[in-house]
Amino acid sequence: MSLFRRFWRCLKENGLRYTLVHMWERWGRWVREKTVMRDYYGGVRGQIDRFQKEYPARPKRTAVHMVWWNVKALFKRHEAPRRAPAKRAGPAKSAPDYRLTLTKDELNIGFLLNGGLGDFLIEANYIYKFRERYGWDHIRIDVFAHNSFSAAQSIFRPGSVIDGLYPEEGYSGRFRDYDLFIHISRYPDVKRRQLDRIAELAPEIVEYVFLCERFRAENDRFFSKPGITDGQSAMLSILKGIKRPQQPDVYGFLGVTERYEYPLGIYADEHGYLAELGLDGRPFITLHRGCDTRYSENSVKLWPVRYYDILIRLLKERYPELILVQIGVSHDRCLDMEGIDLDLVEQTNLEQVKILLKHSVLHIDGEGGMVHLRHALCAQPSVVMFGPTSPEFFGYEENVNLRGKGCDIWCEWAVRGWMEKCLRGCAVPPCMASLVPEHVFQAVVKTLERGRDR
């Protein structure tokens, strides 16, 4: 719309005073945009990326454009870039000092992964299927973890499926060095592709790239509004009978199924650790109540801790021989359960958690990373309490996926903050509170009896 038409429409709708003020503000912003440069170096990088995408085979043209851009930059006022808010002291800081070792002989593929432990496991399986399809010859795959680098380290070991693992922090400037760079949150988003290099070194990947791009064109909302549309993408997946592990596999191209295929290892002495705890050869159940580091001990996803207490009492009455083991990251986030036999909250690392999950006869938990981890390790049953997320989307076949009837619909990502407070405003989320311990106990009994019969 022309400036004059915009002006006229605004004048008609909002009157002269508003229009003048509005136009003055816009003019001020425009002038500021044109005369002030906040981040020269960032700007240079952005321009190069842009021209490289637009004129991949015409570097001279890029050079001319860059000269003109730099001339303009000479006449601008340069201000210090706005400082980003201080980052949390996270695992990335303690990450080893990796260096990128990209060579021209290989097709260099980078994956930037988002999310927590469960997401990483799903993404690892996806990358495994990618690797399985396209092989190892002349293909290098590096993985960058957006956060939770220590969790990523426990899943990805360079040298098997992937070649390198790095935290995102400090490396983001190097993403453009890759021939193919893909960001996976829920779906693969091709951020950068060098089609000539792909066509030369692994032409079969061209089709994959186009499929990813087609998917993005058809479902732009999942990329342009990530997070807040995740609930919608879960709905669509449910309609197609797709579960969370299959979600990144757009159009089912790589053939990802619910079965976990990524060779997830345990890098610790399993029996030694179990013996140390007195659990070797003895039946035990693991219990967990906790979720993502960003959320408190009262997240909507969590089953009430008093319900765990009741469940534990019922379990002790029925199965006095079973050892009940509570696991969790910290006492702040994983409240103490009454009647537990072995409290390992705050006392395990991820490798030890893997051992416990792999060897327990049953795992009891809300929907979250530990359930995905147990599925990935051994696909043995868990009893999983669902509330704001969908059992049809997140539930594994070997598990008993329970949901109460207190709420007509799961509400994941209907609103921002869905994990922190119930969108109905209830102090105790009805989805979770309506799943009563006696019903969970019955499910546990059924699962244990089935296990004994086998």
Place this chain on the structure above:
Amino acid sequence: MMQDKIKAAFRLNGGLGTYLMEENFIQYFYDAFPDLLSITVYGENSTAINEGIFRGQYFIDQYFPRSMFRSDGYDLVVDINWFPKVMKADVKKIRAASARMGTVVDSWISFCNDPDLRHLAEISSLYDPNIYTYAIARGQTRLTVCDIGGHLGVRRDYRLKIGINEDEAQVLQRFGLTSGNYITMQQGVNSKCRTSDSPRQWPNGYYGEFCRIMKGYFPDIVLVQLGELDNNRPIDGIDRCLLGETGFEELKVLLKHARVHIDGDCGMVHLRKALHGGTSVVLYGQTSAQVLGYDDDINLTSHACKHWCGKTFDAWKRRCFIADKPLCMEAITPQHVADTVKAHLLGTYVEPKKQTVLQRLLTDPTIKLDPEWVDNWLGQRTIHAYWLEKVKIRDLAGFKLTSGGYVRVPIQEMPAYEYLLGDRQCYVDYMALNDQYNPGHEHSVERFEALIDSFRRGLDEQYYPAVDGTDRILDGAHRACWLAYRKGLDAEITVLKLYGDWRL
């Protein structure tokens, strides 16, 4: 001096059905502050529709086509779709006119500024699936969800009543439908879909089959097809095809007087409702009947798909997400619809009622509850589950008032139990404490004595002490103490176990 009215402008968004719901909301807003508001509405660009839905409404001072929208000169300007989005508000003036109106407008502004919720108020269909979920989770419908904070008390049916600007009898006569013994149906959905084969539509062949069955059931009833020519196909076996033959006013008359209207989720259903015209049989597929349906309509959903899909992908109006043909609509059979319509016309249709757990409990013939407790406490709670269970009396606990507040104590430490064991003073002291902290409470020594007398005469077995998940007594503590006294602490009794919306 007469106070200046607050000049409020509402810009409506959506299609015909949405306009009606938005107008209903505006009526509620006006009715809350009848002498304080002067309302202007910017509605549809079509004058006929504006005349048809706004003309003669007491709460609208003036209405204009949407294209004439301007925000200057108003104290309050609202862009309304699912939620009222305040574009401009002279909050000071509004508060001065009415503190309550200030609170209402503040709640709208807060909603739009809430980082968790503001996307819902955006004028974009991108977040409609989020709104569906939001509304379903909160038990709200398209009509009620916009009432942020429940300040206006918007109900699930229309307060709005659309007038008809033509002589109704004449219109019916013109179409030969004066007997009123006719059924209307629409096959297409709105023209914005740009297709006559939208997955929201019930298949055309199904309508034909439905007509054949209906003629078998009611040979005298006239079957009338309504709709626009460009997005509807004629139905085989229809008696009167009025595609493209009705003006908006005529359409209103025909819809209002039909014995039943059959349609997909579409504007005509909402229009009939806003005309207070009676029941429609509405066939839901892609969209959610829980959000868009009306309680007094018959909403049929096949559940062939695991979830509704409306607005979750860009092409939803033009194709089914999972198959060539929309499975959700294909699964609603003509026989089922015809049987439903027949039952409705004969007055034998029974809507499957969904009972809450509390309603089930209150009507459970095997359980008796203290009416006072139900009125004062239980009736206000959400109950998730209940059952009868045998427990050892010793395992029961009660809540005992102390000078430091209520504490959980085993049953043997309850003052009523100690009284029964002979420690009368203990109960007297407890009553004194209650007098101090709970003035006006219903307990007393005399009342307990009378209760004991009634227990001695015999206990009604269907009154059970009610306990929560941790066996803490919620009601019937005196009865439990009496049973402990009579049977001993190790005896087993039956209790009513309840889980609900309280913290354990």
